[in-house]
Amino acid sequence: MKIGYPCINQQLDCTSSKTFRLxxxxxxxxxxxxxxxxxxxxxxxxxxxxxxxxxxxxxxGLVPFASHAVNSYNWQEHFQMTFRRLGEYIKNNQMRISMxxxxxxxLNSPNEQTVRNSIAELxxxxxxMDLMGLDTTAKLQIHGGGxxxxxxxxxxRFAEVYHxxxxxxxxxxxxxxxxxxxxxxxxxxxxxxxxGMPIIFDNFHxxxxxxxxxxxxxxxxxxxxxxxKDGLLMMDYSSQAHGERKGKHVQHIEEQLFHxxxxxxxxxxxxxxxxxxxxxxxxxxxxxxxxxxxxx
DNA sequence: CGCGGTCAAGTGGCT
DNA sequence: AGCCACTTGACCGCG
Numbered sequence: 001m002k003i004g005y006p007c008i009n010q011q012l013d014c015t016s017s018k019t020f021r022l023x024x025x026x027x028x029x030x031x032x033x034x035x036x037x038x039x040x041x042x043x044x045x046x047x048x049x050x051x052x053x054x055x056x057x058x059x060x061g062l063v064p065f066a067s068h069a070v071n072s073y074n075w076q077e078h079f080q081m082t083f084r085r086l087g088e089y090i091k092n093n094q095m096r097i098s099m100x101x102x103x104x105x106x107l108n109s110p111n112e113q114t115v116r117n118s119i120a121e122l123x124x125x126x127x128x129m130d131l132m133g134l135d136t137t138a139k140l141q142i143h144g145g146g147x148x149x150x151x152x153x154x155x156x157r158f159a160e161v162y163h164x165x166x167x168x169x170x171x172x173x174x175x176x177x178x179x180x181x182x183x184x185x186x187x188x189x190x191x192x193x194x195x196g197m198p199i200i201f202d203n204f205h206x207x208x209x210x211x212x213x214x215x216x217x218x219x220x221x222x223x224x225x226x227x228x229k230d231g232l233l234m235m236d237y238s239s240q241a242h243g244e245r246k247g248k249h250v251q252h253i254e255e256q257l258f259h260x261x262x263x264x265x266x267x268x269x270x271x272x273x274x275x276x277x278x279x280x281x282x283x284x285x286x287x288x289x290x291x292x293x294x295x296x
Numbered sequence: 297c298g299c300g301g302t303c304a305a306g307t308g309g310c311t
Numbered sequence: 312a313g314c315c316a317c318t319t320g321a322c323c324g325c326g
Contacts, residue, residue: 019303021302021303021304022303022304023303065304067304067305068304068305069304070304102305102306103305103306103307104304104305104306104307105305105306106305106306106307109306109307111306114305114306117304117305118305118306121305145306145307146306146307146308147307147308148307181307181308181309182307182308245309245310247309
């Protein structure tokens with residue numbers, strides 16, 4: 001089991017997703033920012049290795065406007081060596097990497113332009129992993145998309161786009177994650193049957209939306225969709241913020257709940273991404289709890 | 297130098 | 312109808 005957190009480290013005084021406004025786009029600016037973002041990413045990875053956090057989600061914002069039409073610069077070539085060195089560091093330290101394209105990536109949108117933009121974004125994020133030389137256990141994690149009042153049609157559209165439009169380099173890494181209001185684990189299982197994509201299981205989303213599967217059973221279902229080439233099951237772990245609207249993530253890990261989750265899933269192995277507001281602080285707590293329970 | 301309106305992109309649920 | 316949340320607030324013009 002590896003444990004990690006997404007995108008941002010609050011201990012460090014840098015971020016790996018600095019950006020700027022489209023209106024002020026220039027190649028010089030792009031190059032400067034990507035340099036800074038990758039330098040910060042290096043520091044974050046070093047922090048993670050020093051602290052035993054071996055799972056990390058790269059920010060989608062490493063290269064601003066990477067999939068936007070305004071950007072015709074060959075940043076892949078320009079930063080080739082930097083990416084390669086980052087990848088070497090990741091591999092030498094046995095870290096696991098994921099990326100989570102944001103809410104604008106919707107493969108089943110009825111709007112063709114949205115689908116094209118989504119594919120371009122997936123190609124960008126996959127290319128980061130390719131430039132790093134990571135194998136196909138490094139994953140791209142998206143949701144099912146919209147339902148548009150007709151979920152069966154939306155699911156078929158997803159599968160059609162998957163089979164007819166997605167490049168192999170994207171398909172090799174693409175995973176679907178159950179969300180908290182539209183696509184449940186069961187819906188993701190159906191998408192898995194249509195496409196072969198592994199399912200990234202989110203325990204908190206499952207608590208918000210499911211078809212009644214107990215947690216351990218749900219984890220097992222998701223785990224069954226992962227093949228050798230995909231690596232170990234990836235999971236997002238979180239819990240409800242008290243007194244806030246349903247689906248909002250807690251500020252800090254609730255150790256008892258996390259302990260309960262590990263007990264329920266005893267005998268199952270997975271890599272856990274802690275989607276909790278205070279980032280590495282909760283991930284470090286989780287690491288302690290998991291260690292004490294003999295799960296690492 | 298601090299404030300706050302606004303930012304590339306989509307969708308659905310809540311008020 | 313407009314706001315909010317989402318993997319993450321941050322940029323930048325203005326006073």
